[in-house]
Amino acid sequence: MLLRGLTVLIFFQLLGTGLNALLLPKLPGPIIGLVLLFAYLLITREVSPALDQAAGGLLRYLPVLLLPPAVGVMVHLADIRADLWAISGSLVISLVVSLVFVGWLMQMLINRQNRKKAQQGEQP
């Protein structure tokens, strides 16, 4: 079961890698694989138990897989120190502004949709 799901994931990753080399050098292979698998799921309208199990297992241990590249931060300590203020400033300001803006926009759009629906309900 797990093996079959893993095979599907690797197949889409390799498909992505092939397309990356062939047509889309700007998009990383795994990302192309992700989009293709998503399209495949939209068409078949079903996540097989094998795929669900393999994806769930891999995603649960995602942090472990990310550790080796993350440890590479030890090579960049000097870069961080050099731009410390620019980094923290842009992180904090853009976070605060986008949090408030995104929340406001979504709430406004939902309320508008609800109002429209209510109006349509009143005039059948």
Next chain:
Amino acid sequence: MSLPWLAALDAVVSHPLFAVGITLGAFQLAQLLYEKTRLLLLQPLLIATLMLVGTLLVLGIDYQDYRQGSAILTFLLGPATVALAVPLYQNVRRVRAVLMPVLTTLLVGGTLATVLGVGLAWLFGAENMIVMTLAPKSVTSPIAMLVAEEIGGSASLAAVFVMLTGMLGAMFGVELLRLCRIKHPAAMGLTLGMVAHAIGTARALQESEEAGAFAALGMSIMGVVTAVALPLVVAAVS
């Protein structure tokens, strides 16, 4: 009689499985710490990274050697990224009724979050490599790391920025939204997932089931759209 301690230590450290061993060990230790304390500040990935950097520095191991030794873990990162399509699909199905508001918010808000981060860093005079690394900061780590590398940033720095953004968003996001009278669970959840990815999603789940579902949706669409659009935009601009 003296045992050859140094030779033994050397044999252990230079074993091909040593890098994998300390990585798994550090992660489980960090996970345990997080589960015991439940402090958002103690994100397992962050704490484990610090532990590993410390270990490598103490033992005098080069990052390149560690990277080679742990390659077996990195190999699985590709299929794991592809696997993100599964929760994306499940989340999109779940909230079909409000898909239009969600997509509009994602396009407009996601663009703002990305452009603002990049623009401010550039304005504050950060180096180009740093600016490019900040671009995918709101996105879940595997995607952010891939994309950062693709557009001329650094994957490992991206992991750190992503982590910081997520923690800040999770720590102050809900209070900030409440302060601005944004209380709709869908709006709250979507915002946390979009801006603060997995850590924000965990925080949204503490608020309500509905907020959590929207956070997961926001995180997965934001991730995929950024992954596809950002490299293309950067290539077109430069």
